[in-house]
Structures are given as C-alpha cells and as structure tokens.
Amino acid sequence: TKYKFMKIGIVCYPTYGGSGVVATELGKALAQEGHKVHFITYSQPTRLDFFNENLFYHEVDIKPYPLFQYPPYEIALASKMVDVAKHEKLDLFHVHYAVPHASAAFMAREILKTEGYDIPFITTLHGTDITIVGKDASLAPVVTFSINQSNGITSVSDDLRRDTLEHFNIQKDIKVIPNFIDLKRFKKQKKDHFKKAICQNDEKLIVHTSNFRKVKRVEDVIKVFCKIREKIPAKLLLVGDGPERTHIEALARDTVCQGDDVRFLGKLEAVEEVLSVSDLFLMTSEKESFGLAALEAMACEVPLVSTDAGGLPELNKDGDSGYICKVGDVDAMAEAALKILDDANLPGFKQRALARAKVFDLKNILPMYEEFYIQTVKDY
Numbered sequence: 001t002k003y004k005f006m007k008i009g010i011v012c013y014p015t016y017g018g019s020g021v022v023a024t025e026l027g028k029a030l031a032q033e034g035h036k037v038h039f040i041t042y043s044q045p046t047r048l049d050f051f052n053e054n055l056f057y058h059e060v061d062i063k064p065y066p067l068f069q070y071p072p073y074e075i076a077l078a079s080k081m082v083d084v085a086k087h088e089k090l091d092l093f094h095v096h097y098a099v100p101h102a103s104a105a106f107m108a109r110e111i112l113k114t115e116g117y118d119i120p121f122i123t124t125l126h127g128t129d130i131t132i133v134g135k136d137a138s139l140a141p142v143v144t145f146s147i148n149q150s151n152g153i154t155s156v157s158d159d160l161r162r163d164t165l166e167h168f169n170i171q172k173d174i175k176v177i178p179n180f181i182d183l184k185r186f187k188k189q190k191k192d193h194f195k196k197a198i199c200q201n202d203e204k205l206i207v208h209t210s211n212f213r214k215v216k217r218v219e220d221v222i223k224v225f226c227k228i229r230e231k232i233p234a235k236l237l238l239v240g241d242g243p244e245r246t247h248i249e250a251l252a253r254d255t256v257c258q259g260d261d262v263r264f265l266g267k268l269e270a271v272e273e274v275l276s277v278s279d280l281f282l283m284t285s286e287k288e289s290f291g292l293a294a295l296e297a298m299a300c301e302v303p304l305v306s307t308d309a310g311g312l313p314e315l316n317k318d319g320d321s322g323y324i325c326k327v328g329d330v331d332a333m334a335e336a337a338l339k340i341l342d343d344a345n346l347p348g349f350k351q352r353a354l355a356r357a358k359v360f361d362l363k364n365i366l367p368m369y370e371e372f373y374i375q376t377v378k379d380y
C-alpha cells in the first residue's frame with residue numbers, strides 16, 4: 001500500500017514525436033489511476049490537454065545571456081528536477097529519451113543525495129536516442145554512462161534492447177515495455193462524409209503519418225502508392241510535417257500520381273479521424289524502434305504494410321495484420337498492398353489489425369510500468 005499512489009516526475013520532449021506522446025499518455029493514465037504526475041519539460045506537452053487533479057506541469061526556463069551560443073538546457077532541466085523533487089516529495093523520476101534526459105536525471109539525483117533526498121530514476125529508451133543520436137561518438141560516453149547510472153532501464157521493443165546492448169557497454173538489465181494505445185480514443189469512427197469528400201468514386205484510401213524525417217523514407221510511400229495507383233483507383237493522404245516534406249511534395253508532383261490523388265494534410269490533432277476512413281497504412285522506415293503511428297492505425301482497423309526495420313516485426317504480423325517487406329523494396333510493398341486492398345481480403349486484414357492492436361491496449365501495458373516503478377523504488 002505504501003506504493004499504491006506514487007509521486008512521479010516525468011521528463012520528456014513535449015513535441016509531436018512518439019516518445020513525447022508515450023510519456024504524456026502514460027502520465028495521463030497514471031494520474032487517472034491516482035498517482036501524482038509532475039511533467040518537467042520546456043513547453044506544455046501537446047497531448048497534455050485536459051485537467052486532472054493529479055497532473056502538474058513544471059516549465060523549464062533558461063534566461064538568455066549573450067555568452068550562450070548553446071543555452072544550457074540540461075543544467076536548467078536538472079535544476080528544475082531538483083526543485084520539483086524536493087518540494088513535491090517525488091518518489092521517482094521517469095525520463096523518456098536518453099539524450100539529454102538521462103544525464104540530467106543523473107545530475108539531479110546526485111544533487112538531491114547531497115541534500116538528503118534519495119530518489120531513483122528510470123530511463124526509457126525510445127529509438128533514435130540509441131540508434132541515431134546516442135551512438136554518435138560525440139555523445140556516446142555520456143549516453144553510456146547515464147544509461148548505466150539509471151536505476152531502471154526500459155526499451156520500447158526487444159529489438160531496441162538488443163541494439164542497445166550490442167552498441168553500448170550496458171551492465172544492467174533492460175526491461176522491454178512496448179508502446180501502448182488507448183483503444184477508447186483510437187477506434188474506427190463513422191466518418192463516411194469525410195471518406196466521400198476524399199474518395200468520390202470509392203477509391204481505396206492509403207495513409208501515412210510521420211514527422212517526415214529521412215529515416216521514414218517517405219519517398220518510398222510515394223513510389224509504392226504510384227505502383228498501386230497503376231493497378232487500382234486509390235488516394236493517398238500524408239499526415240504530419242518535417243524536414244523532408246518539400247522534397248516529397250516535389251516528388252509527388254513529378255510522378256504519375258498527380259492532381260488530387262495525393263494530399264498533404266500537415267500536422268493534425270485528430271489523426272484518428274483520418275485513420276477511421278483509411279484502408280491501408282504504409283510504414284516505410286529504415287529505422288523504427290516500435291512504430292507507434294502504425295499501432296494507432298491498427299487500432300482504427302487499418303492494416304499495415306511495413307518494412308522489417310527495428311521493432312516493426314514485433315508489432316506487425318506478416319500475412320496477418322498486414323505484410324512485412326525489406327527496407328526499400330517498393331515492388332514488394334506495392335504487391336503486398338494490392339493483396340491487402342483486394343476486396344476479398346480487406347475485411348479480414350482490418351479485423352486482424354485491430355486484434356493485433358488490442359495486445360498493446362493501455363490496460364495491459366500500464367501495469368507493467370507501475371510494477372517496474374515499485375520494483376525500482378524498492379531496490380533503490
């Protein structure tokens with residue numbers, strides 16, 4: 001009972017990225033369970049959009065100073081963490097994305113120790129913090145050290161766990177706790193008017209959502225779509241924004257799929273509405289530790305053609321919830337897509353995509369975090 005309701009400090013990126021979404025949704029769910037959850041970050045997390053008496057938000061601020069070519073965010077964050085832990089009597093920190101949150105947490109924990117406050121921290125590895133950013137020699141020593149210093153480590157897939165152990169000298173266990181989905185929010189909604197507006201002739205609707213970074217290989221989405229479009233009437237919706245978007249827009253304009261076959265919707269809050277009318281999700285990433293965007297789609301009964309990158313085979317079951325193809329193999333992806341979109345197969349794929357998503361239901365995953373918190377606090 002001592003651990004029934006905990007006071008948890010969550011540190012994350014407050015932006016649209018998957019790690020911030022997981023951290024925020026986790027914090028909201030913990031607050032609803034009765035835990036007190038304190039978000040510590042540089043701006044209001046995008047999905048922290050409702051009031052709950054157990055949710056608190058502490059903004060990290062850095063005063064500008066002419067000398068600072070690089071404002072010392074990590075120091076400001078660690079200072080804020082110390083302050084919140086002391087005054088709110090936190091039981092533990094849970095930091096999402098190792099860089100630079102794990103090293104800030106280490107600093108905060110050590111400072112707190114000198115003041116008589118002993119609290120542990122858990123680091124959750126989300127993907128690019130390991131696969132791209134962390135491995136870089138310019139950061140690796142600090143990343144390795146602060147992961148090892150974590151009192152608990154979780155990763156969002158088995159593949160990311162393996163990758164971390166292979167590339168860093170980690171002396172601790174890494175517990176795999178996958179991404180989760182709130183099936184009450186992400187479910188197929190009746191949006192027939194929306195479908196009609198986009199697919200006037202009942203074309204098949206294909207969707208991709210991402211932050212348009214290079215690792216997502218959005219150009220493959222366009223290439224696969226064009227191959228599908230050569231065979232059947234179809235439309236493509238692209239949701240999200242990011243550095244590659246301009247280039248992808250140009251590619252879409254220059255290829256066979258012109259006119260309004262391809263639409264860029266930009267960033268969208270209610271992505272579940274678009275997913276509700278979609279027939280297929282394309283995830284073409286060359287790296288993807290879990291693939292939260294694909295799970296959101298599956299929860300809305302959208303089957304998946306994905307690559308075999310990272311943890312995607314742990315989410316997508318080949319021939320069941322969709323198909324898995326080699327990274328960059330656009331021919332295979334188009335062929336797989338056409339199989340799924342075949343009217344004889346589509347209803348079955350949709351049902352099985354939903355069934356697969358249910359494995360990652362919030363109510364199955366939340367207790368894993370709660371148990372890990374208790375274990376970590378007890379062991380500290």
Ligand code: GMT
Pocket residue numbers: 016017018019020022097126127128129156179211213215287288289290291292293310
């Ligand atoms: O995919 C991104 O670029 C965003 C990134 C992040 O760190 O916010 O997402 C990562 O974390 C998500 C939540 O755990 C995972 O579902 C994504 O697969 C992972 N992205 C990559 O590994 C590229």
